[in-house]
Amino acid sequence: MRIIDLSTPVDAKVWEPNPVVHEVLSPAEGAVHMAEGMRDNHGLDFDPAVLPDGELLSLDTMTLTTHTGTHVDAPSHYGTKTSYGTPRHIDELPLDWFIGPGVLLDISDAGTGTIDAARLRRACSDIGHTPGPGEIVLLRTGADVRSGTPAYFTDFTGLDRSATAFLLDLGVRVIGTDAFSLDAPFGHMIREYQRTGDDGVLWPAHFLGREREYCQIERLSNLAALPAPTGFTVSCLPVKLAGAGAGWARAVAIVDES
Template identity: 50%
Template sequence: MSPRLIDLSVPVVDGPSEATPVEVDLLDHAAAPAALGLRPEDFPEGESISNETVTLTTHTGTHMDAPLHYGLTSGGRPAAAIDEIPLEWCHAPGVRLDLRHVPPGAAITAADLEDALAKVSHELRPGDIVLLWTGADRLWGTDAYRSQHPGMTRESTAWLVERGVRVIGIDAWGFDRPFGSMIGDYRETGDNGFLWPAHLYGREHAYCQLEKLAHLDKLPDATGFTVVCFPVKLTGLGAGWTRVVAVVGDQ
């Protein structure tokens, strides 16, 4: 039986779930001949080949954040850009952890991860790709998607990375708690440790995070699949668009 492929990505599209716009300038088939300095009659049906110019951020749609996104250094060395991520990190056994009980705005703790892992009877191995299943992708296409999700902490991120995990994915707009939750706590306490603690942990130990995953509910089990998540090779940048796919039945 051939392996089954499950798409774990959201589409790149302008809409309320993205914080920044996606702009598309289309050169359609009918206008293309003139753009090439030719006539419509020079082509069959008067149509040449089309083209699109797209303006968007590297964090639009499903994407991978590289250590360079978190800071200029990681573990005392220059932080790796997205084109420098080892390919081996991006093709590895996957582990889905069910965290749907953690409410929006709340922190996903190390204890939450430990409990979720115990329920799937799996011992983490170096290189495993861990997928955090919050269920927040059900809000894709709405404004609520950007704010109604839980998020990781420094401690929970360290709990995974110190066990050899190098890529961690989440089916939510962001990896940390929502912007409003972090800013609210910071303004109330004056403690800047509330600001992107999971991201900033990457300045201590290199790891990558996948944001805006989807369809983790379609995985047949918590383990027994391979994750393929190669980012676009954008030289020297902190993130790259990524088509994330689970391969089921290849192990």
């Protein structure tokens, strides 16, 4: 069994539209912090110098959004009103949605903007496989090479309504992308709306989630490392954040090489 990491790291050193703040309490500082807490809260005096090297444990505090790094969007992220009832949060979704056979569709030849259902049908034809219920579709746009730069958030390919509906009609519940979003870049959509007056070009993939219950995995990486378009298992279990519209995930592909 080989495990291929498909996740983008959360890194405070790289550019993000919502900056990540990473504060570290060192092991030495942790020892002092513990001693102060024992004195203030329990009336106990403890000299941290008796610890090996005067160190206890480190503590990391991170400030970030649930949409930083590789994450899974829940239906509640798409809006408060849906045609199928109350949209579920990330902690309320069935775990079996997030472990299943993977299908890799390569759309890396598309430019910035959106692709339609016809393009996805061609991608399925190219690999000789049409996704079905329980399968997790991963879209390789090639955008992950720009991860950590401003261009990652402005130059990528998304799905239009027809493309998203095409996959949902096949019974797919989880759609992943190595781009920032399953929709086109914000600027592209707004310019298209201003040009056409058609509000259907605004966040069509996300807003279809108000009619059809499904999840997106955004900000995947390393899809080029997958050995084949099928024949692997995807695990993208989201962190159990109560009442949240998304949860971080360590997405991996599991390849049986026996």
